[in-house]
Amino acid sequence: xxxxxxxxxxxxxxxxxxxxxxxxxxxxxxxxxxxxxxxxxxxxxxxxxxxxxxxxxxxxxxxxxxxxxxxxxxxxxxxxxxxxxxxxxxxxxxxxxxxxxxxxxxxxxxxxxxxxxxxxxxxxxxxxxxxxxxxxxxxxxxxxxxxxxxxxx
Amino acid sequence: xxxxxxxxxxxxxxxxxxxxxxxxxxxxxxxxxxxxxxxxxxxxxxxxxxxxxxxxxxxxxxxxxxxxxxxxxxxxxxxxxxxxxxxxxxxxxxxxxxxxxxxxxxxxxxxxxxxxxxxxxxxxxxxxxxxxxxxxxxxxxxxxxxxxxxxxxxxxxxxxxxxxxxxxxxxxxxxxxxxxxxxxxxxxxxxxxxxxxxxxxxxxxxxxxxxxxxxxxxxxxxxxxxxxxxxxxxxxxxxxxxxxxxxxxxxxxxxxxxxxxxxxxxxxxxxxxxxxxxxxxxxxxxxxxxxxxxxxxxxxxxxxxxxxxxxxxxxxxxxxxxxxxxxxxxxxxxxxxxxxxxxxxxxxxxxxxxxxxxxxxxxxxxxxxxxxxxxxxxxx
Numbered sequence: 001x002x003x004x005x006x007x008x009x010x011x012x013x014x015x016x017x018x019x020x021x022x023x024x025x026x027x028x029x030x031x032x033x034x035x036x037x038x039x040x041x042x043x044x045x046x047x048x049x050x051x052x053x054x055x056x057x058x059x060x061x062x063x064x065x066x067x068x069x070x071x072x073x074x075x076x077x078x079x080x081x082x083x084x085x086x087x088x089x090x091x092x093x094x095x096x097x098x099x100x101x102x103x104x105x106x107x108x109x110x111x112x113x114x115x116x117x118x119x120x121x122x123x124x125x126x127x128x129x130x131x132x133x134x135x136x137x138x139x140x141x142x143x144x145x146x147x148x149x150x151x152x153x
Numbered sequence: 154x155x156x157x158x159x160x161x162x163x164x165x166x167x168x169x170x171x172x173x174x175x176x177x178x179x180x181x182x183x184x185x186x187x188x189x190x191x192x193x194x195x196x197x198x199x200x201x202x203x204x205x206x207x208x209x210x211x212x213x214x215x216x217x218x219x220x221x222x223x224x225x226x227x228x229x230x231x232x233x234x235x236x237x238x239x240x241x242x243x244x245x246x247x248x249x250x251x252x253x254x255x256x257x258x259x260x261x262x263x264x265x266x267x268x269x270x271x272x273x274x275x276x277x278x279x280x281x282x283x284x285x286x287x288x289x290x291x292x293x294x295x296x297x298x299x300x301x302x303x304x305x306x307x308x309x310x311x312x313x314x315x316x317x318x319x320x321x322x323x324x325x326x327x328x329x330x331x332x333x334x335x336x337x338x339x340x341x342x343x344x345x346x347x348x349x350x351x352x353x354x355x356x357x358x359x360x361x362x363x364x365x366x367x368x369x370x371x372x373x374x375x376x377x378x379x380x381x382x383x384x385x386x387x388x389x390x391x392x393x394x395x396x397x398x399x400x401x402x403x404x405x406x407x408x409x410x411x412x413x414x415x416x417x418x419x420x421x422x423x424x425x426x427x428x429x430x431x432x433x434x435x436x437x438x439x440x441x442x443x444x445x446x447x448x449x450x451x452x453x454x455x456x457x458x459x460x461x462x463x464x465x466x467x468x469x470x471x472x473x474x475x476x477x478x479x480x481x482x483x484x485x486x487x488x489x490x491x492x493x494x495x496x497x498x499x500x501x502x503x504x505x506x507x508x509x510x511x512x513x514x515x516x517x518x519x520x521x522x523x524x525x526x527x528x529x530x531x532x533x
Contacts, residue, residue, distance in 0.1 A: 067291060069532070082292045082532055112286060119527040120279045126381045126523045127268040127516065133373045134265040141365045 025086040027104045028061040030054055034099075041106035046099035051077065054092050054100055081107070174216035178433040185436075186211030186428070189326070198333035202306065202424050206326060209428015221429050231429040234422045239314050239321065244423045245307035246391045251416030252307070252518075253395025254408045256486070258370050260511035263359040266466065267478070267509075271516025273462025274482025275524045277302035277454030281447055288443060293317045296528035298444055301328045302451030303521025304335070305484035310423065311388055312525040316532060322431035323441035327448035332485045338449070339456050339480045339492050346460040347476045352500040354475040356509045364400070371397040374519070378526075384533060385526030389519070456480045459513060474509075481510040484517040 023029055024043040033047040047054060055070070055077050062068045067083030079090040086107055093101040105111075167173050189207030193200040213221050213231065220231040228236060238244040261267060278299040285295035297313040297320055309328040313321050331338065371393035378389045398408045459482030467473045477496050481489040493510035 067293065084291060112283065112292070115531065116279045116282055119524070119531065120275065122527050123275050123520055123523045124269065124272040126378070126526075127272040127520055129381060130374060130377050130519065131265040131268045133377050134262060134268075134370065137369050137373050138262065138265070138366055141363060141369060145363055145365065 024104050025106055027085070027087040027090060028058070029104075030057055030102065033102065036101075041108065043104045045102045045104075047102055048099050050096060051092055051094050051100050054102060058090065058092075169217070171216040171218070176216070176433065178437055179214045179216070181437060182214035182431070182433045183211055185431075186214065189330075192330070192333070196333075199329045201420050202329045202427075203333070205421055205424025206329070206428040209425040210322075210431045211428075213429045213432055221432065231426060235426040235429060238419070238422045239310065239426050240318070242311060242314055242387065244419045244426070245311035245314075246387050247415060247419045248307045248423065249388050250391040250395040251411045251413075251419075252486075253371070253392040253397075254399045254411035254416075256396055256399070256515065258367065258396060258515055259362045260359055260508050261515045262362045262366050262370055264509070264512045266470075266474075267512030268516040268519070269466065270459050270462050270474075270479055270482040270513035271518070271520035272482075272523075273465075274455045274459035274479070274513070274517050275303060275520050276458025276461075277451040277456075278521070278524050280454050281451040284447055284450070288447075290440075291317070293532055294320055296531070297324055298447060299451065300324075300521065300525055300528070301331070301444070301448040302455040303484055303517070303524060304328070304332050304452065304455065304489065305518055305521040306332060308388065308484075308518075308521050308525050310427070312528060315529055319435070320440070320444065322427060322436060323444045325427045326431075326441075327445050330445075331448055331452050332488065335452075335483070335485045335488045336492050336495075338452050339489065340496055342453055342456045343460065343477055343480050343492075343496055346457060349500060351476050352497065353504065354473050355501075355504055356475055356478075356506070357472060359508055364402075367400040368397065371400070378519075378523070382523050382526030382530065384529035385522050388525070389522050392518070392522075452483065455483045459483065459517075475504075475506055478506055478510040478513055481514040482517045482520070484514065484521050486514050486518060487511065489517070490514040 024038075029043075030045065030047045030049060032049070033045040036044040036046055038044070049057070058079055059070070062079070065081070065083060065085070067081060069080045069082065071078040071080060075094055077092045077094070079092070081088060087104055088107040088111055089103075089105050091103045091105075095101070186207045186209075189203045189210065191207075192198040193202075193204035193207060209231070212218065219229045221235070222229050222232060280299075281302055282295045282299035285298045286292060290298065293316040297309075297317040300309050300312045301324055303309070306325065306328050310321065310325050313324045317324075375386070375390055375393040378393075379386045382389075395408075395411050398404045398411065456479075460476050460479035462482065463474050463476040463479035467476070475493075475497065477493045478490075481493045483489050490507055490510035490513075494505065494507040497504050497506035
């Protein structure tokens with residue numbers, strides 16, 4: 001009986017662990033990956049799979065979600081959720097150093113507020129450039145008009 | 154033929170009528186449609202848009218009407234207008250072409266500093282975004298609701314169709330309704346945000362703008378917007394094309410068509426298509442009510458943003474700007490500029506602010522388009 005209890009005990013002990021390992025805040029985790037650092041809002045993992053294999057895994061795993069974007073950056077693939085999921089992004093490094101680095105970040109207000117502030121400033125920048133363009137073109141034109149008038153007179 | 158057979162036949166005919174398929178919630182939608190028709194006819198609130206929108210709401214909310222669906226695989230009438238006009242994002246761009254052909258950018262070219270007021274007046278767009286997310290909307294929905302405060306109908310329609318087409322009806326309705334209500338919404342905020350001395354500030358008369366400058370303006374603007382916010386160039390490109398046609402003076406027929414017949418045609422299609430998206434099944438929820446509530450806050454914060462921008466600029470400028478023109482930084486051309494003029498005249502009967510306010514007013518159109526471009530870039 002004792003011989004039987006031990007495997008049962010280990011089995012039930014490992015169930016929560018295996019469930020825990022399957023996702024982070026609802027984001028599916030790559031099988032065989034090792035946790036490098038884990039907090040409540042961020043998980044960093046290293047996977048023996050290549051960057052392309054991991055991207056393919058997530059394309060398959062997340063295909064049912066409408067608001068997921070795959071952005072191909074220079075050093076990484078950035079998967080972003082604009083919907084209502086608990087996680088915000090998954091960054092998959094393109095460099096392979098003893099494995100591929102993968103970071104999952106929780107959906108957070110810092111990102112939302114940060115991007116809004118930057119974009120609001122962005123509107124100012126766009127109109128500031130336009131203002132400069134208008135000043136420059138206005139100066140050039142008024143000078144040329146003055147020259148033409150001087151020639152005529 | 155037996156009596157039973159006759160009864161069955163009558164029953165069959167009765168089944169094909171709207172009466173048999175009637176739902177009580179449709180009456181609410183008739184009321185909403187009628188309200189907007191009333192506002193358009195009796196109160197003259199944006200009648201060009203609110204009248205067809207109201208009728209669109211009214212007519213699609215009858216049972217079995219073949220307007221917004223598919224019959225035997227073929228799209229029905231309003232579905233066709235909606236598909237080609239709005240889903241393809243054609244109508245807002247054509248309206249911008251017409252607006253460009255109508256607009257004189259002289260006041261903005263004469264005083265380019267007012268562009269910054271148009272940027273500041275987008276404050277509400279970004280603040281409302283946050284509030285909408287807090288209320289449980291998705292980020293894309295929040296962006297489409299936020300842009301209402303920009304007070305630019307075509308931009309609101311364009312962005313909403315792009316990011317959250319399910320909110321097209323309520324967003325467009327809120328945008329056009331509040332645009333019509335600018336003379337009611339803005340004055341109390343303007344009085345609250347400014348002192349009597351500030352309201353009396355006189356501004357130097359604007360310099361005359363040469364034809365060459367007016368021709369160059371659409372090219373410079375289109376170029377800069379295309380470089381910095383390419384995602385919004387379908388709107389701004391058409392806007393600037395319309396203006397180039399107008400200012401060049403060599404294509405009068407095209408200019409006339411753009412600002413007249415073409416604009417009127419697409420306005421009919423826009424109104425009826427937007428109204429037709431508001432079927433009781435989709436519309437009757439807490440979301441449209443919330444959008445209407447938040448839209449008002451959005452407008453108010455945008456007005457505050459414009460006025461605050463002028464106040465900050467005045468700290469740095471030798472020649473002060475009358476903060477009453479800050480409120481015109483929301484688009485709503487030329488209504489918001491007229492509100493500035495009326496408010497200014499109340500405190501100094503010889504202080505005419507209309508032309509000064511046209512600068513930020515036009516800047517607001519560009520600013521709200523830029524904000525829309527920022528949101529599109531965020532999600533695309």
